[in-house]
Amino acid sequence: MALPQVKVDATDARVADLSLVETGWTAAARKNALSRLREMGLPHRRDEYWKYTRPDTLVQPEAPAAAKFDPQEPPIFSEMDRLRIVFVDGVFDPEASDDLTLEDVRIDRLAEANSDIHWARDLYGALEAEGQEPVERPLATLNTAFATDGVLIHVTGKPSKPISLIYYHQATSSDAVLHHVIKLDAGTEFTLLENGPAAARFNKVMEVEVADRATFHHVRAQGRDHERRAATHIFARLGAESTFKSFTLTANGVLTRNECVIELTGDDAVAHVAGACVGDGDFHHDDTVFVTHDALRCESRQVFKKVLRNGATGVFQGKILVKEGAQKTDGYQISQSLLLDDDSQFLAKPELEIYADDVACSHGSTSGAIDETALFYLRSRGVPHAEATNLLTLAFLAEAVEEIEDENLRDEIVSRLEAWLTRHQS
Amino acid sequence: MLNIKNLHVKLEEEDKQILKGVDLSVEAGKVHAIMGPNGSGKSTLSYVLSGREGYEVTDGTAHLGDVDLLELEPEERSAEGLFLAFQYPVEIPGVGNMTFMRTALNAQRKARDEEELSAADFLKLVRARAKDLKIDADMLKRPVNVGFSGGEKKRNEILQMAILEPKMCILDETDSGLDVDAMKLVSEGVNALRDTGRGFLVITHYQRLLDHIKPDVVHIMADGRIVKTGGPDLALEVENNGYADILAEVA
Secondary structure (H helix, E strand, C coil): CCCCHHHHHHHHHHHCCCCCCCCCCCHHHHHHHHHHHHHHCCCCCCCHHHCCCCCHHHHCCCCCCCCCCCCCCCCCCCCCCCEEEEEECCEECCCCCCCCCECCEEEEEHHHCCCCCCHHHHCCCHHHHHCCCCCCCHHHHHHHHHCCECEEEEECCCCCCCEEEEEECCCCCCEEEEEEEEEECCCCEEEEEEECCCCCEEEEEEEEEECCCCEEEEEEEECCCCCCEEEEEEEEEECCCCEEEEEEEEECCCEEEEEEEEEECCCCCEEEEEEEEEEECCCEEEEEEEEEECCCCCEEEEEEEEEEECCCEEEEEEEEEECCCCCCCEEEEEEEEEECCCCCEEEEEEEEEECCCCCEEEEEEEEECCCHHHHHHHHHCCCCHHHHHHHHHHHHHHHHHCCCCCHHHHHHHHHHHHHHHHHCCC | CEEEEEEEEEECCCCCEEEEEEEEEECCCCEEEEECCCCCCHHHHHHHHHCCCCEEEEEEEEEECCEEHHHCCHHHHHHCCEEEECCCCCCEEEEEHHHHHHHHHHHHHHHCCCCCCCHHHHHHHHHHHHHHCCCCHHHHHCEECCCCCHHHHHHHHHHHHHHHCCCEEEEECCCCCCCHHHHHHHHHHHHHHCCCCCEEEEEECCCHHHHHCCCCEEEEEECCEEEEEECCHHHHHHHHHHHHHHHHHHC
8 A cells, every 4th residue: 555645745854854874784774764664654643553642743854842941859860870871962972971881791882883793783673673563663763764873782791780871951952863772692681771851852762682581671761851752662572581671750741652562582581561650731641562472481561650630641552462372471461540630631552462372461451530538548647638649649650660670779760759749749 | 635516517418417416525534435326427426527528517616625626637637636546447559557657657746846757766666566566567568558457457557546646536446347356455555545645535336345445434326416425334234235225215
């Protein structure tokens, strides 16, 4: 079927001023991505997969302006021992970054990897391309074609500290396109942190290959600027007995779409993806998750919690696909919203598609208000209304936050949530 | 201590009068019991005093010392020294029992311009009080009342009472759902808190709780009013003859 003209035009307009890197080891993948993009076209608001989230401002050629916001607190993870890699409006900042060397890891920057041969050559754009089936994710393809930078992390052991990607937003209409590739060798373990508003508009792809028996932890905090926009994709492929755990905190942001595409390809692999988001007013947050079970005895969990007020909107599209032969699959999915007023809304589309006959899959989705009985109980013990509401709100988010294994990281996230709730008390 | 005068209360949502002129005074150092059949308004009285939503006071007053309770938010009543031990303590998943109690105590102290208790001092206080009530470390660590047995929930109520040290304690059907041993333990907890400066209002269906928590005064409540007041013997009379005789007598 020919692509509708409106999509052809939108895609042409978007790529018109972008230049394709034609040398080095990414050239083939980029060229391939551009031709795939032209075939599928950029998302349109009438696309089924974009029914609840309008893609217009993510697709248009110019990034809409976004003012900076200073919540008067140092960025998250500031106190932690970590290797910092800083991007300002999508541009690497060598002054603010640490030396990119750490035992048991090899770190390169995409913008500097210009040789013909590189370990990431077989991964760059490959997991993204695989993740286009059965649902197209054109913004990720756009990213593969035109990413200006990113980090390439090859984990060969158990590095002593996390790598921390820090994204600052300075210019009002900055448009950042970053593409990271992370490869964990068999039996390794690694933690990646991400934080910051990144740009007025941020398109980010992260491809993660987790080899057999390797463990990957990912904790991300998207926050701060109210007017920022982001479309992010994680594409992960998991080997046997490997573990993948990703948690995202989203606070503020006029529009955020976080897609996570996970393929369990080795037996006994475990994938947990969780998110806690808090939105007040002009806030639209979309978690779109697709987990494919294609091996024996794998476990997957999707835990998403959203706190919404003053007309904020939350979206969840989550799918578990169990392929034929993926017996003894243990799949779990929960998406819940806490609506603090009548103006806010939560739109959820949980899906299961199962082709194996010996599996345990469950999913649930709820929307609710603060539990008045619990609120009264707390108040009757002397806890003021606002504080009691915050306590119950944090309790609502707890199941998602508890997906973070590391206690210090969990405490960091909770303290940010507490600060946000205090700033946004009614 | 607690002074209730001519209290009339109806449900907010429907035109139903629950309390029809309650008069009651509990002095400091005394234990008053309210007994009465189902639907007589006993629990409503406890909820109205503690400030639960859904009720409308149409007439009358309720004071704790000089403080007009009905003017205050639930948390303010609590900071003034009122405590309600719930008939059905609420489960709050995701909120740790310790966090809950520390938040409550410090909120009260803050409201009274007292210094907040440090984590270490609080821990010391809780451990001492918990020991008396045979509450183990696990119950303190778990989310509030989640997975607690009926007895554990009631002991947890008394623990909160022991930590918050209120002036006026209302116990709403604290004996419900308790076996004999648990009732004894809870009663011992309450008795340990009996003090010349503290008043108690014990709401119960049955006389048996009053074997353990010996009241100074017993009131019988029926159809939204206190219909009879007497000494501890009155509770025995109910136990032996049921409410019917008393109600017939006052009718």
